[in-house]
Amino acid sequence: MAKPIYMDRVIAPHRSLSPQGAAVLLAVVMAFNVLVAIFLIVIRAPPVLPFLGLDVLALWIALRASARAARRVERIQVTAEAVTVSREDEKGARTVWTSPTAFTRVGVEQPGEHEVRVRLMIHRKRLTLARALGPDQRVELADALKDAIRAARNERWS
Numbered sequence: 001m002a003k004p005i006y007m008d009r010v011i012a013p014h015r016s017l018s019p020q021g022a023a024v025l026l027a028v029v030m031a032f033n034v035l036v037a038i039f040l041i042v043i044r045a046p047p048v049l050p051f052l053g054l055d056v057l058a059l060w061i062a063l064r065a066s067a068r069a070a071r072r073v074e075r076i077q078v079t080a081e082a083v084t085v086s087r088e089d090e091k092g093a094r095t096v097w098t099s100p101t102a103f104t105r106v107g108v109e110q111p112g113e114h115e116v117r118v119r120l121m122i123h124r125k126r127l128t129l130a131r132a133l134g135p136d137q138r139v140e141l142a143d144a145l146k147d148a149i150r151a152a153r154n155e156r157w158s
Contacts, residue, residue, distance in 0.1 A: 004155070007078040007148035009141070013132040015070045022063045030056055076129065078148040080155045083120060085127060097127050101152045108142045118142045 017025070033052040040048050071090040077083070083104045085097045099122040107126075109117040116135040120127045129145075130138050 003079055003081070005077060005079055006152045006155075007076060007145060009076045009144075011074040011076070011130050011132055011141075013070050013072060015066075017063070017066070019067065022067065026056070026060060026063065029059055072132065074130065074132070076145065078145070078152050080152045083149065085120065085129065099125075101149055104149060106142055106146045106149065108139065118145070120145075 033056060037049055037052055040046065040052075068090045071088075073088045075084075075086045077085075078101065080101060082098050083101055086094060087096075088094045097120075099120065103122050105121045107117075107119045107121050109119065111117065114135055116138045118129045118138045118141055120129060130141050133141060
């Protein structure tokens with residue numbers, strides 16, 4: 001018989017721009033820069049032309065970094081025996097953090113007015129969760145995680 005899973009949540013960064021949207025944005029910026037370059041050549045101001053290429057390069061680097069960061073994934077699973085957090089970074093490297101459900105606590109810290117940290121704690125070890133979520137979503141996740149751990153403990157001790 002399969003053991004019940006009280007929480008199985010996958011957290012990934014929100015992508016506001018699809019790969020096709022990024023290509024369209026880059027094409028529009030390049031087309032605009034070509035028009036500006038033609039104007040600059042007509043008014044005989046060629047020293048400015050390299051800077052037009054620099055802004056396209058900077059935009060391309062930023063879009064590429066954003067796409068790479070969007071490949072990060074965090075998975076939180078709560079069972080009666082363990083709380084498991086597995087993270088996969090943009091290169092595919094995976095790290096797993098496991099702690100017994102009975103001794104794992106969920107902490108919510110608010111160091112700033114608009115900042116919230118959700119942490120799993122066991123003894124002196126701490127793991128910060130859900131960096132890809134907004135503050136309100138982190139609070140909701142913390143509440144759901146507390147409920148899942150409470151339910152898992154109740155099953156274990158009943």
